[in-house]
Amino acid sequence: MLDPPSASSRAQFAAGFGQRTLLTVDTEEDFDWNAPFSATGYGLDHVMRLRKFQEFCEGIGVSPVYLVDWPIVMSEIAVEMLGDAVKRGKAEVGIQLHPWVNPPKTEEVNAFNSYAGNLPHELERDKFMRLRAEIEKRFTTTPMVYRAGRYGLGPKSAGMLKDAGVAIDTSVRSLFDYSAGHGPDYSGHPLWPYWVDQERALLELPVTSVYWGMLRKQGAAIQRLSRKIPQLGGLMSRLSLLERIALTPEGVTAEEALRGIDIAVDDGLPVLVLSFHSPSLEPGHTPYVRSEDDLDALYEWFRRVYAYCDTLKVRPTTIAEIMESVVAD
Template identity: 65%
Template sequence: MKRPDSASPRNFRTARFVSSFGQRSLLTVDTEEEFDWSGPFSRTGYGVRHVGQICKFQDFCESIGVTPVYLVDWPIATLPLAIETIGAAVNAGKAEIGIQLHPWVNPPHDEQPGPHNSYAGNLPAELEDQKFTRLRDLIEQNFGVPPLIYRAGRYGLGPNSAAMLRRSGIAIDSSVRSTFDYSDGQGPNYSQYPVVPFWLDEPRGVLELPLTTVFWGMLRKQGRFLYPRLRKHPLVLGVLARLALLERIPLTPEGVTVDEARRGIDIALDDGLPLLVLSFHSPSLAPGNTPYVRNQHDVDCLYDWWRRVYAYLEKRGVVPTTIREIIDSVEN
């Protein structure tokens, strides 16, 4: 695999699914500790109080027929309440488990915490592998099933990540956030990555499921060219969005309205995208942990967002899917 900051769509082969797969959706949850998103990276001082709200969220998912994928990191995988709550849903076939690697809280602690090392893919290959392996083994031990999907925390895929996943038997990665560029913070640049599922390495090895983000507006076909050049000018992007000329829409309740999500869904489906990957961070289940959920009203709005978005997906004929179904349905 090429370095994320040098790759482009032509470097990857699009994955195809059996015709019966149609167009489906997958709900992924970055299940992680609470920490100050604007502060320095620290091995200590984080919280896990929101984990008590996961049971309510799981019940909600079951009520709307959705099987969430909990991508758990080290603080969550070591927490008895999380093991009990998520483990019960996984064992009942109502949820799935995956890996999310936050290097700064994941042993071995052989690196200096900081922006560069917060992206697992920036670490030396051996250290990235050691952290990943310890987390993978811990998840399998504590939750009783082997994880089948990986997401690098902060979307920090690196040049050694695909080979690491392939050696470990991880079939699917979902670290790519297509159209986003994190290079200013020493992270990867995904601005030119495809939004369709593709093979992360060749021959067929690790299947990449990018988080779904689309461009909307009269200039959306030029979005891949324009957005990277305008991303440092938020006022200009705001004007373009208000004039319905260009807007970037990720499928997440964090910072995206229901109306925006509906427009994004329409674009994705009209473009023939076979899989819509939705996501959010588990600390948003309780007030005060993320910039998107400050009070109980915001929590209520979060649930309302999911309820209305999934009703719209159903209206558009999009069926929720699972990692198991994706593995069984991919053809090449």
């Protein structure tokens, strides 16, 4: 899963599937993003805001995928609110592993071990299986999609997911390189969905980011060069020559996102995977939402993005629909 796939692994979808959007929510605890990782001291203050967000999604015809981690699964309030939406068929639930807050807590808590794929595999597997079992028990549904916290896949993560019957992984953040902080390098991974294994039992749905600008075809090469010349990326963006646009309201304006959607649609990407972190639903928990005005802007981002996708006839989809529509033969 850590190496870029071959072109032959590209997934195909049934006729009529067209191009779709999938909204994924990293549904997790509140913690200080600037502080060292800690197994304790986190909060769940934002959880009450999930109800309003779910109502908002239902109002615009979107069924979000809540990728829940251990503190969320242990929250009776979170399970009640999200579980109701799941039972009504208005949302789906998946797995997100934050190893530093997930039992068993036997490893040293640090930046390296914050990527689950860096842990000894038996420990990664044990944490994952405990989380999966709790989700299945508390939500009375079988989670079919996984995202490693911090996008931290490891060399044996694919086998772990297949053994657990997980059909879809969405941990790859294409065009991003986390190797400087002990994480994986996805800078060479494609945007399109692909099969991880020869048996075509595990589908990868990369989180969508695109290159925009006159030099976007040379984006990968320029990004590699930017590692040696850190100022290069900012210069390219200011000159509108090259910009990396992630489809998230966190740090990306609606205007930028619409440009990114144009690129993704023009390139024929079948699934545009949008993402953000649930603590952004309450001001003060992430760098992206510090005030109620910022929160209003987040909701407006979603309104504009989905209204624009509607004009392009790019409709929302779900994990269940993707599983039904992807062609495994």
